[in-house]
Amino acid sequence: MAYHVKTAVFEGPLDLLLQLITRHQVEVTSLSLTDLVSEYLTHLDDMRQMDLEVTSEFLLIAATLIQLKVRRLLPDDGEVDLDEELALMEERDRLLSRLLTCVTFKDVAAVLAARLERTNRFVPRSTGLDQAITPKPVELTMPIDLAGLAALAQRVMARQVQEPDLDHLDLELPSVQSAIDELRGRIADAVDTSFEELVEHCTRKVEVAAYFLALLELARWGMVELAQEDWLSEIEVRFRGDAQVVSEWTR
Amino acid sequence: MDSMMDTLGALEAILFVTESPVPTAELCEVLELGPEVVEPLIARLEETLNERGSGLTVRKAAGGWRLYTKSEAYPYLERFASSATARKLSGAALEALAVVAYRQPVSRGQLSEIRGVDSDSSLRSLERNGLIEEAARLPLPGNPAVYRTTGLFLEKMGLDDLSQLPPLADHVPPASIMDALESTFRDPVTDVD
């Protein structure tokens, strides 16, 4: 099973960059590019240590940031390659435009959410017509053809295979804390184990997910090391007795 | 008197959304009132509905209460049943139909598990349109029904029998591969409008 997880702090490379920028905006008037680059790279390191997938998307953004930083360190004596310079500026503008688009949609999503919330309080009836009232079936025109029906069946069933859908977890995970507590006890005895062993007793997907998030949290605190050969193989869990709990920002 | 109107409205709302008749005891619990208050309240709701010439009425069935349409409204509802809105199979109903076609006989529970959402109203709409029917009852608690497609379904899809349904591929490529393929052909992202 593949577990797609967003870490507690940010969702994806753009979101990480946005958070770094807006967080600093509160503290200082302008964020230095150097700080931004090093913080971004620190986060990628953290992700690697947790064995979270650092996608090419993260690396592309990091590469652009580094190039921008390098360009700034170069003496401005006219020795620049104009083509390279233009390409870099294009890359920079593209990143900026993506950030703006991302912020814009985040903002409008909040408005849509509020609308949805308000409208949800008006509940319709979904029971339909009385069974006694039936239309003449001959009048029915099918809005779908045979190929469409097959494609639809395929998609619905694939959706099931691709579970678990962790989308609603932030509402349904009262048990992450207790999973953490429980794991802290068990892992100390186990030394070397696997995620699969740790969740053997779980009967529901949502429990497995709770344990997974708990394990990520322990990894973030440095209490366990996680490793996985590829996304199909077992997740190995190693207990680190000497670990101290550290803040995610200071690591 | 004001709060009395509130509970009357709440009672009506509950009997409106419910999918099956609600026993008095359950109404008492939800409204946090005793049966000596709730029973007259139900009678009062029925009166109010009659007084204002509503198309709805409260009826007792299967040990509980529910709102129903009045029988005088049937001629209109029959006409409505043939209207575009009533005939339109929702996306949810089509999904349910696709699954029933390939997985029949299938119970409501299995269907809901496959689709990941409650499928009650989809099944009702398909049944009402004559596209699926109950095939049997399972010997399980509550005797759940299993459903199959009908002759009308075959006719509407232009099939002689179910063996002519197009086969489903064994698997679909994972999303990441689809994305990689697609991004090769994709335009760069456009700016905010």
Added chain:
Amino acid sequence: MDSMMDTLGALEAILFVTESPVPTAELCEVLELGPEVVEPLIARLEETLNERGSGLTVRKAAGGWRLYTKSEAYPYLERFASSATARKLSGAALEALAVVAYRQPVSRGQLSEIRGVDSDSSLRSLERNGLIEEAARLPLPGNPAVYRTTGLFLEKMGLDDLSQLPPLADHVPPASIMDALESTFRDPVTDVD
């Protein structure tokens, strides 16, 4: 006057049984009345419901009319049946929904590019909830799907059509955030020319 009450009741019965909003034109057809009669009739139904402290109300959405419980009844319904009350969408799913709403038809790849993160599970959750649907398949390798919002999306948003979505331009970040972004990225390189 008597027959007027009848049509009022019939209208209520139709808006009671329907499973999606009914356009005025269709109500005219079923009731065999012109819009000049039906429109005031709808207003009159809403009035009557309010006057007698009903738990129900008429609302317009997705280009049609339907009966809903009043929002004041919601706390009772939450207590009555959690299934009647909606599940909350995650923040990620809401963001994906916003992108689909404004950029439809949009593919998963385009969506991921805009959000900077894989949106597969969000799309599945939105599709399962009937808020988006596949609009078409692109003639590209792997036949990626493009998605659009559904009628249910409009109904749930309380919109008549997509043109009523709040203008995206109103949500472009304020100058302060733009400045922070721009100054971080631009200053080092602007002195080039």
